Amino acid sequence: MKRFIIPVLVIALGVAWLLNVKDVLPGVNWVWTMGLAVTGLILLVIDKINKFNFVVGSFLLIATVFSILRQTGKMSQDIEVPSLFILLGVLMLLVQVLNLQSPGWAVDISKNEQD
Numbered sequence: 001m002k003r004f005i006i007p008v009l010v011i012a013l014g015v016a017w018l019l020n021v022k023d024v025l026p027g028v029n030w031v032w033t034m035g036l037a038v039t040g041l042i043l044l045v046i047d048k049i050n051k052f053n054f055v056v057g058s059f060l061l062i063a064t065v066f067s068i069l070r071q072t073g074k075m076s077q078d079i080e081v082p083s084l085f086i087l088l089g090v091l092m093l094l095v096q097v098l099n100l101q102s103p104g105w106a107v108d109i110s111k112n113e114q115d
Helices: 002-021 030-045 051-071 077-098 104-114
Strands: none
Touching: 002 030, 030 051, 051 077
């Protein structure tokens, strides 16, 4: 899966560049927006799904959609920010319901604290 990261990044940047040149969704900061999306995708694809990857990766992908909606005037910032805050809580609750594993680095830290 890791071998696809660079090509996907190049494609994403090319698409963003083309959207910018062709004035599709004018006024959208594609560097920021694509940065959120690519980071979210990398977290979800690069390693097996755990609590951290699921919450942060999903959050960044949904934040990408909200960012586009805000930048195109379809959502105001006073709706976007609290909605993202609620979404973060829902994702954190969802990983508990799905009983996903903690990432290895978090397990190591908690073991060291118990010693």
